[in-house]
Amino acid sequence: MRVARCIAIVGFLLLLAPTAASAHAILESTSPERGADVRQQPQQVAFYFNEPVETEFGAVRVFDSSGDEVQTGAVLRPGDDGKGVATALRPDLPDGTYTATYRVVSADSHPVSGGFVFSIGKPDQGGAPISKLLDDQSGPGTDSAAFVIDRWLGYAAVATFIGGIIFLLAVWRRALAASDTGEEAAAAASAFERRLRIIARIAALAGAASALLALPIQASTAAGVSLGEGFDGDLISQVLDTRYGTLAAIRAVAWLAIAAFVWFAPLSAWGRPRLLAAAVAIPTLALLLAPGLAGHAYTQSPSWLLLPSDFVHLAGMSVWAGGLVAFVFVVPAGSRALPAQRRSNLVSACLDRFSPLALGSVIALAATGTIQAIVEVGSFPALVDTGFGRAVLAKIVLLLVLIGLGWANRNRLMPAIRRLAEAAEPLGRLGRTLRANLRIEVALIGLVLVASALLVGYAPSSESAKGPVSGSVTLGSSYLEYTVEPATVGFNQIHLYLFDADDGSQLDPKEVTATASLPDRDVGPLEIDLRKAGPGHYTTSAAQFGIAGDWELSVAVRTSRFDQNEADLTVPIR
Numbered sequence: 001m002r003v004a005r006c007i008a009i010v011g012f013l014l015l016l017a018p019t020a021a022s023a024h025a026i027l028e029s030t031s032p033e034r035g036a037d038v039r040q041q042p043q044q045v046a047f048y049f050n051e052p053v054e055t056e057f058g059a060v061r062v063f064d065s066s067g068d069e070v071q072t073g074a075v076l077r078p079g080d081d082g083k084g085v086a087t088a089l090r091p092d093l094p095d096g097t098y099t100a101t102y103r104v105v106s107a108d109s110h111p112v113s114g115g116f117v118f119s120i121g122k123p124d125q126g127g128a129p130i131s132k133l134l135d136d137q138s139g140p141g142t143d144s145a146a147f148v149i150d151r152w153l154g155y156a157a158v159a160t161f162i163g164g165i166i167f168l169l170a171v172w173r174r175a176l177a178a179s180d181t182g183e184e185a186a187a188a189a190s191a192f193e194r195r196l197r198i199i200a201r202i203a204a205l206a207g208a209a210s211a212l213l214a215l216p217i218q219a220s221t222a223a224g225v226s227l228g229e230g231f232d233g234d235l236i237s238q239v240l241d242t243r244y245g246t247l248a249a250i251r252a253v254a255w256l257a258i259a260a261f262v263w264f265a266p267l268s269a270w271g272r273p274r275l276l277a278a279a280v281a282i283p284t285l286a287l288l289l290a291p292g293l294a295g296h297a298y299t300q301s302p303s304w305l306l307l308p309s310d311f312v313h314l315a316g317m318s319v320w321a322g323g324l325v326a327f328v329f330v331v332p333a334g335s336r337a338l339p340a341q342r343r344s345n346l347v348s349a350c351l352d353r354f355s356p357l358a359l360g361s362v363i364a365l366a367a368t369g370t371i372q373a374i375v376e377v378g379s380f381p382a383l384v385d386t387g388f389g390r391a392v393l394a395k396i397v398l399l400l401v402l403i404g405l406g407w408a409n410r411n412r413l414m415p416a417i418r419r420l421a422e423a424a425e426p427l428g429r430l431g432r433t434l435r436a437n438l439r440i441e442v443a444l445i446g447l448v449l450v451a452s453a454l455l456v457g458y459a460p461s462s463e464s465a466k467g468p469v470s471g472s473v474t475l476g477s478s479y480l481e482y483t484v485e486p487a488t489v490g491f492n493q494i495h496l497y498l499f500d501a502d503d504g505s506q507l508d509p510k511e512v513t514a515t516a517s518l519p520d521r522d523v524g525p526l527e528i529d530l531r532k533a534g535p536g537h538y539t540t541s542a543a544q545f546g547i548a549g550d551w552e553l554s555v556a557v558r559t560s561r562f563d564q565n566e567a568d569l570t571v572p573i574r
Helices: 002-016 130-138 144-176 181-223 233-240 243-264 268-272 272-291 303-329 330-335 340-376 387-422 427-459
Strands: 027-032 046-049 053-063 071-076 082-088 096-106 112-122 468-475 478-485 490-500 511-518 525-529 531-535 537-545 549-558 566-572
Touching: 027 112, 027 525, 046 053, 046 096, 046 537, 053 071, 053 082, 112 233, 144 181, 144 243, 144 272, 144 303, 144 330, 144 340, 181 233, 181 243, 181 268, 181 303, 181 330, 233 243, 233 511, 268 303, 272 303, 303 330, 303 340, 330 340, 340 387, 340 427, 387 427, 468 566, 478 549, 478 566, 490 511, 490 549, 511 537
Parallel strands: none
Antiparallel strands: 027 046, 046 082, 053 096, 071 082, 096 112, 468 478, 478 490, 490 537, 511 525, 511 549, 531 537, 549 566
């Protein structure tokens, strides 16, 4: 019992730990190109991504060197391309340097933002760092812990309800019929069904709350406002216009339909398997499909493989986890209606029927988890080098521990309990050991669901490994923003933008140099031939990275004869 409590406490602390959700849509190209110096003004500025992005909360803005916006109208779809966003520019813009920024929502619900600098005619001084302009466009948003807690609540509700129903239909009823429970069988069935209905009501309320809270949480994150402001009706209406919002609404309707049944259907309905299955079949199917359609399984290729894999994975976890919950919290209510010497017979019969279900669930989880790991993690180093990979690794370790406990129950406790049942003896110490083991398993399942909730917040390792790579760093009194594209083996473009950290004006240093090295392979440092493309803008299109790995890009900025600042940037090349 103490172990179970410790595991639960660790899980709760993991829920409270801040987890940064990565942006999942990747910017592939822009028009004009990053750092371009065009002679004639373009009619619009466009961004193109590797997957469709939502525009309900979209913002594409273009600033001149004074920080004034020069775009007109709303966000456009260039060429009706769902993967692109654009905005038209005012006519007859003067020559100078312009900064374009975007803030949209990726197909799996995560906000994506960034920008680039281009010039019309002769570049000029001024402007502001892209990060500062983006900060000015968005507020605090919702802490990612709210996302993790909401997702965990949703997963736990699905597993508890679906697993409980499967346990009733496939395990409990058959075990009760097969075991020698005597005249008390009806009382045991009634007590079990009453307790299961209470558990189902709790799961339905928790699931509905999770689905409904997902709307203001998403509104808060997408609009960059506080969680309280996310309850604004207009913002929630915009969320409902997105695919993520539509699926959250479907989840809410499914849970409300389930809640109506478990709340108002008479207890006798729980004893009629066909009626019970028919009442919950469609809502259950919607709950199993919705997470995949709203997440990585839908947005990442090959979706034809990942979507059914996600469905089977969630169904397998629900059967296993919900069955354990039923064993811990529901079976005791039914068994207490029997004399002590007959309880061992019933518990043994339940174990005999639940064990194959659990084994089948483990096989399904292993198979589908392997498919998802191969596609979404991509490589063994990514298991420890990326947040997504570490969450997958934690999930694997927890599942292995669970499998070990299940093996111990199957090969040690079950035969001993079976012998007690044959001798019509009370469970005694073995019953207490079984309860303790099952409670630990339930607590570990809770941690597995934490890892699953975290996975939704991270970009898949295989996606996050794709270029371009961008970031920013402070160098003394200056501010450096950089982009390396496509961040793959071979020739790459590098763009460096330098700003004054105080007023945001573009810097014009005396000299900017850069070298690249790969410490793990003793490569470099290799000099990078930078050219000045405009005030505070240095670039090269011939930076060659010949080996995949985490390269170190060392940038030195000399602002005077005696002052020089340096920064080391990590650039993953895949």
